[in-house]
Amino acid sequence: MYKKRKNVEIKGIKRDIIEEYANYGSTVYAPITRDGLSLDKKANKYEVQPEALSSYAGLQELHNVLQTTKPGVFESRIDVSKIKFQFKKKLTRKEVEHMAALNRAQLFIETVQDKKNDADKTKKEDIMGDLKMRPPTPVHQPNNRKESGHEADDKRRRAIILLQRLIRGRAMQNMMFEGKEKRLDLITELRATEDWKAQSDLPEEKELLAAYQERIKDGVAEALQSSIISKTMDSLSKELVRLK
Numbered sequence: 001m002y003k004k005r006k007n008v009e010i011k012g013i014k015r016d017i018i019e020e021y022a023n024y025g026s027t028v029y030a031p032i033t034r035d036g037l038s039l040d041k042k043a044n045k046y047e048v049q050p051e052a053l054s055s056y057a058g059l060q061e062l063h064n065v066l067q068t069t070k071p072g073v074f075e076s077r078i079d080v081s082k083i084k085f086q087f088k089k090k091l092t093r094k095e096v097e098h099m100a101a102l103n104r105a106q107l108f109i110e111t112v113q114d115k116k117n118d119a120d121k122t123k124k125e126d127i128m129g130d131l132k133m134r135p136p137t138p139v140h141q142p143n144n145r146k147e148s149g150h151e152a153d154d155k156r157r158r159a160i161i162l163l164q165r166l167i168r169g170r171a172m173q174n175m176m177f178e179g180k181e182k183r184l185d186l187i188t189e190l191r192a193t194e195d196w197k198a199q200s201d202l203p204e205e206k207e208l209l210a211a212y213q214e215r216i217k218d219g220v221a222e223a224l225q226s227s228i229i230s231k232t233m234d235s236l237s238k239e240l241v242r243l244k
Helices: 001-008 017-022 056-069 083-091 093-131 149-182 184-199 203-243
Strands: none
Touching: 149 184, 184 203
């Protein structure tokens, strides 16, 4: 009685072992402490990663071996006749009559539709036989030369390339504008040092301004380098995790 009362809320829910082992947030890998000791606490040591499943060549080789040793392993042998028989057996007399009426109505609709399509086709053929076909309207082409399919494809491709270049150029222009707006204070400071250097007459002041300007440039270069290095290290660490 205690066990039945404990499992009354999860009645009918079966354990999906494949789903639990595929999900690294499940209780197999992260058991709940209040549930006590789990038998799958050290589930990692039972994991097996065959080399045949880690590459396409291995999968292809495994497929060929299975197909050679067991030719019918990839063929489906599901027979639905038994299921259909059980389904029909469970139907009531009223449901059987209803299904028969639906089938008769569907057959009648298909017959009427076929007759209508045949009549429309015959009528269209008669009309087309009576009327004379209109000649194609001439299209003006330069040098009295018709445009071939290859030339049309080439024009379309060039138009697509031009559109892509315009979109990419606009995106780069927006990126440069955003960068200029973000670094506006720095640009103003660099320009101010140039003005100070031009207005200064003493060599000591010019040296101080040159050193100050070099420090600003070094700071910008280090910020760019740190950004590139951090992105590179991040992508390398993610690639390492993916390979593991």
